[in-house]
Amino acid sequence: MLLYLSMLDTQEEKDKFTEIYQQYRHFCWYVANQLLGDAHLAEDAVQDAFLALTRHLDKVEDVESPRTRKFLMTIVKSKAVDILRKQHGETSVDELPVEPADPGQDVLDHYITKENYNHLISCILELDEAYRVIFEYKFVHQLQDREIAELLDITPKLVNVRYFRARKKLQQMLEKEVAGRAGR
Amino acid sequence: MRDDKRADGSRNGNGYREKREALQSELLADAFGACMEEQLSFIPPEREIARMHVFSERFQNAMEELCRTNGRLKKRELSRREFIFGFNRIAASLLLMLVIGGACVGTYLIAEHGLPGAGRDGSAETAEATEAPEEAQSTGAAEDTAAPEEETAAESMGDAESAATTDAAAQVDPEEAAFAGGTVRLADEQELPAGTGEIRTLVSSPVLDREAESVKITIGNLSEETITYRTDIELQVYLDGAWYVVPGTEEGAAAQEPRTVELEAGMAQDEEILLSGYTLDFEAEKYRAAVNVDGSFFGAEFRFETLEEGLEEALEGTLEGNPDDAGQQALQ
Numbered sequence: 235m236l237l238y239l240s241m242l243d244t245q246e247e248k249d250k251f252t253e254i255y256q257q258y259r260h261f262c263w264y265v266a267n268q269l270l271g272d273a274h275l276a277e278d279a280v281q282d283a284f285l286a287l288t289r290h291l292d293k294v295e296d297v298e299s300p301r302t303r304k305f306l307m308t309i310v311k312s313k314a315v316d317i318l319r320k321q322h323g324e325t326s327v328d329e330l331p332v333e334p335a336d337p338g339q340d341v342l343d344h345y346i347t348k349e350n351y352n353h354l355i356s357c358i359l360e361l362d363e364a365y366r367v368i369f370e371y372k373f374v375h376q377l378q379d380r381e382i383a384e385l386l387d388i389t390p391k392l393v394n395v396r397y398f399r400a401r402k403k404l405q406q407m408l409e410k411e412v413a414g415r416a417g418r
Numbered sequence: 419m420r421d422d423k424r425a426d427g428s429r430n431g432n433g434y435r436e437k438r439e440a441l442q443s444e445l446l447a448d449a450f451g452a453c454m455e456e457q458l459s460f461i462p463p464e465r466e467i468a469r470m471h472v473f474s475e476r477f478q479n480a481m482e483e484l485c486r487t488n489g490r491l492k493k494r495e496l497s498r499r500e501f502i503f504g505f506n507r508i509a510a511s512l513l514l515m516l517v518i519g520g521a522c523v524g525t526y527l528i529a530e531h532g533l534p535g536a537g538r539d540g541s542a543e544t545a546e547a548t549e550a551p552e553e554a555q556s557t558g559a560a561e562d563t564a565a566p567e568e569e570t571a572a573e574s575m576g577d578a579e580s581a582a583t584t585d586a587a588a589q590v591d592p593e594e595a596a597f598a599g600g601t602v603r604l605a606d607e608q609e610l611p612a613g614t615g616e617i618r619t620l621v622s623s624p625v626l627d628r629e630a631e632s633v634k635i636t637i638g639n640l641s642e643e644t645i646t647y648r649t650d651i652e653l654q655v656y657l658d659g660a661w662y663v664v665p666g667t668e669e670g671a672a673a674q675e676p677r678t679v680e681l682e683a684g685m686a687q688d689e690e691i692l693l694s695g696y697t698l699d700f701e702a703e704k705y706r707a708a709v710n711v712d713g714s715f716f717g718a719e720f721r722f723e724t725l726e727e728g729l730e731e732a733l734e735g736t737l738e739g740n741p742d743d744a745g746q747q748a749l750q
Contacts, residue, residue: 252485259481260467267471277477284484304454346442351449358453366450373447374454389629 253297254306255284261303262310269314269363275321282313286385293375305375312367312386319364342405350412357407365400372397504624505612508719512609515659595657598699602662605654610661610708610717616641619709619716622688625723628700632693635707635718638686645712650676651691652708654717655699661706661717666695698722 259280266279286309287294294302346354358366371382379390379397386393461467473481593604613619618638626633639645653664681687691707698705706717 248485248487255481255485257464259473260464260471261461263471263473264461264467273471274474277474281477281480281484284481288484300458303458304451307454307458343438343442346445348445351445354445354449355452358449359456366453369446369450370454373443374450376447387623389627391629392627 247291250291250294250297251284251288254287254294254302257297258303258306259284262306265307265310266314269311270317275317276314279310279314279317282316283310286313286387290381290385293377293381304370308367308370308375309385311363312371315364315367316386342401342408345405345408345412350408353408353411357404357411360407361400361404364396365403368393368397368400369404504719508612519659595660595662597655597657597662597664597702598697600665600697602655602657602664605652605661605663605708607708607715608661610706610715612718613638613716617645617711617716618686619707619711619718621707621718621720624720626720628722630693630722632690633707633720635689635691635709636686637681637689637709637711639681639683642683644683645681646678647681647712648676648678648710649689650710651689652710653691653696654706654708655702656704656706657702664696664698664705667697669695 262280262283263273263276266276266283267273270276270279283306287306293305296302358369361369368382371377371385377385379393382393383390462470594601595604596602616639618636618640620636620638622634622636635651637647653666654661655664656662679687679689689709700722702721704719704721706719709716709718
């Protein structure tokens with residue numbers, strides 16, 4: 235394990251981390267501040283995000299790439315969401331899973347079609363950030379539940395719970411959106 | 419239409435389903451990616467944001483440190499702060515408990531066995547007290563001494579049944595306690611510091627999820643010299659005011675082969691205790707990981723959150739309730 239850690243803690247890793255920080259710190263702060271509306275809390279979110287990033291530097295291939303920018307945006311958004319949760323003292327409620335593990339109720343797949351793509355986009359744009367980040371981690375950044383759990387500092391089981399909750403929310407929004415189109 | 423699609427899916431089997439899932443994942447990735455692009459397009463360039471906000475000194479210092487150490491020293495600094503708060507409170511509590519416990523034990527032992535070297539005089543006093551209990555009760559001070567002396571007198575009368583009961587009680591090993599359907603042995607060392615000025619031990623989270631598979635312990639070497647520690651970290655549980663060693667299961671012992679690790683000066687190292695290797699009681703007040711560093715033991719305390727009990731109940735309860743309302747409340 236020591237060998238593994240010492241490999242991770244190379245000068246190259248440190249340089250990479252510093253480069254990412256220098257390049258994206260203001261960007262991260264801006265993203266966090268948009269969600270939190272508080273400059274100092276946004277700094278806390280940025281700090282949390284970079285701390286999480288230190289353990290996942292391997293996922294950043296090219297510092298300059300748009301992919302890295304997106305990855306940082308998701309991390310900092312998720313950290314800002316965490317701060318919002320703590321601020322409102324809702325952590326305990328949030329941790330409660332509200333979705334029964336009934337695949338029969340999950341019909342989101344039926345709405346995820348090319349025909350519904352524009353509806354999907356408009357629903358995502360309205361989707362709460364707390365839900366969006368889970369989708370982003372899973373689909374845009376292609377992370378496993380275990381990896382997401384590490385980044386969010388929660389258990390993989392809880393990641394799954396949040397994912398099902400997010401799916402349900404998106405499904406409801408799409409149902410409404412598609413029904414609205416049919417009505418028109 | 420939905421039913422038609424379901425029917426199609428079942429007809430074409432797993433291959434079709436997998437292909438469809440892959441397509442949907444791709445579609446979701448595209449859609450979420452596009453939405454992220456849109457979000458990004460509204461974000462001004464770094465230089466412009468830099469003019470909008472100047473980072474606080476606290477933030478800059480913290481980030482400089484984070485950059486310098488790639489997150490390592492940062493963790494250690496947090497540990498130090500938490501250590502000072504936590505350790506002072508624990509030390510004060512332990513001291514108070516020890517004083518009270520010592521006083522109680524001392525009183526009990528004197529009551530049971532009398533003062534050492536008090537021999538015959540004590541017996542005489544006992545006899546006196548037995549003969550005139552009413553007289554002894556006449557003053558408060560006398561009352562305090564009379565009661566235990568009465569007990570001593572009763573013992574000296576040689577009640578065989580009473581003696582047998584006392585013997586049986588004495589046979590119950592005070593070094594053991596019942597825990598999680600088994601027994602646990604009293605820990606050799608009850609008072610373990612979380613660290614010293616040169617060595618720190620800390621768990622990743624003072625409160626663990628009940629689903630946690632492992633507990634991570636960070637061992638920090640703040641000294642100028644290399645230290646060594648053992649990886650066979652002992653898990654201990656706090657029961658009725660004392661620490662007991664939680665025995666590992668056979669599988670757990672096989673999975674974690676103990677070894678000695680060298681930790682260089684200024685370095686921190688994480689170790690994990692796999693919780694699957696133990697039979698645990700999540701309701702126990704607290705646990706600690708006892709780490710042997712250079713022959714001295716250090717204890718990093720944690721407990722399991724009570725919240726997760728609610729988590730399990732809620733999983734069942736959601737089949738009846740309206741889940742989305744709760745989810746909305748949680749996020750708003």
